[in-house]
Amino acid sequence: xxxxxxxxxxxxxxxxxxxxxxxxxxxxxxxxxxSPGLAPVVDESGAYHINELGDAxxxxxxxxxxGFYCNRSSVIENTDWxxxxxxxxxxxxxxxxxxxxxxxxxxxxxxxxxxxxxxDLDxxxxxxENYxxxxxxxxxVACVKLQNGKFRHIDSNGNPINxxxxxxxxxxxKNFATAKDARGWFHIxxxxxxxxxxxxxxxEPFYNGFALVTLFDNSKRIIDENGQVxxxx
Numbered sequence: 001x002x003x004x005x006x007x008x009x010x011x012x013x014x015x016x017x018x019x020x021x022x023x024x025x026x027x028x029x030x031x032x033x034x035s036p037g038l039a040p041v042v043d044e045s046g047a048y049h050i051n052e053l054g055d056a057x058x059x060x061x062x063x064x065x066x067g068f069y070c071n072r073s074s075v076i077e078n079t080d081w082x083x084x085x086x087x088x089x090x091x092x093x094x095x096x097x098x099x100x101x102x103x104x105x106x107x108x109x110x111x112x113x114x115x116x117x118x119x120d121l122d123x124x125x126x127x128x129e130n131y132x133x134x135x136x137x138x139x140x141v142a143c144v145k146l147q148n149g150k151f152r153h154i155d156s157n158g159n160p161i162n163x164x165x166x167x168x169x170x171x172x173x174k175n176f177a178t179a180k181d182a183r184g185w186f187h188i189x190x191x192x193x194x195x196x197x198x199x200x201x202x203x204e205p206f207y208n209g210f211a212l213v214t215l216f217d218n219s220k221r222i223i224d225e226n227g228q229v230x231x232x233x
Contacts, residue, residue: 003037003052015039015054023054031067036086040065040073049073049088058088070102070121083107083123092123103136106156118142118158127158135171141190143169153177153192164192173205176225187211187225196227 007016014026029042037052046061049068064076072083072091080095083102098110106118106126115130118137133145140156150165153172170178172190179188184199187206202214206225212233213221222231 001052003033003039006033006039006052008032023050025054034067034069036068036071038068038073038086040067047075057086060088066101070105072102072107072121074099074101081109091121092119094123100136103138104140104156106137106142108134108136108142116144126156127154129158138171138173141172143171161190162192164188170205176206178203178205184216185213187227195225196223198227 001017001022005017006022008014008030009016012029012031015022015030025043027041027043031040033039033052038049038057041048041050042064047063047065048061049057049065051057062075062077066074068086071086074081075084079097081097081099082095083091083099085091095112096109097112097114100108102121105121108116108118110116113130116132116134117130118126118134120126130147131144132147132149135143137156141153141161142156143151144154145151146165151167151169152165153161153169155161166179166181168180168185175190176187176195177190179186179192179194181199184201185203186199187195187203189195200213201216201218204212210222210224210230213223215221220233221229222233224230
C-alpha cells in the first residue's frame, strides 16, 4: 500500500485505500498524507501524526497538527505554534503565535508581537526586517506588507526584486503577478512594470495567456497578456 494512494473519506474522519476503510479506525478528524508519508489526525487523545501503516509517529499529543511540507509540520501546543520534523522532533526553540507551511524550504511565521517574517528549515530568520504580513515563497519570490502599509515582492534572501510599492500584490504566476494601485487591479511583470493601462475591480492570474477580469460595473471580460479584451462574458 502506497501512501500516495490513501484517500481521506468524504466526512474527514477516516482513511480509504481502494475505497475501503484502512487502519480499522475512525478518527475525530484526519487530513491527507504528505511526503514523506505522514498524515495529521485527531482522536480522543489529541492531535498527532501517523505513518502509512497507521502507527503514531510519536507519543506526544498536540492541540492541532498540520500536514508536512519540506519534511516540516506546523503544530500547536496550548497557544504556542512551532514546527516538528518527520521524526516528531522540534526544529527550533522559538514559539510563535502562528506558523505557516514550508514552501521552497522557507516558511512565513508571526511572532508574539504580531510581526511577520520568514525562517529557513532550521528555524533561522533569513532577514532582519519585520513586516505587517508575509506570504509564501513561490519560484523564489514572496509578497510582503511593509510597516507603511504598502506591498512589495522580495527574493529568498529578503531583498526587494524591484523598487516599486503597491497597495496590494499577488504572487508571480508564469512571470506575471496581480497588483493593485489607487486606481484598481492590474498585472505586472517581474520588474514591476504594468502590462496595460486599464484598471479593474478584481482580476485573476493569467491562465495559459488569458485572465478573467471584473470591471467596476461587475461585468466580466477575458483579456490577453497585453491587456486586449478577447471576450465579453
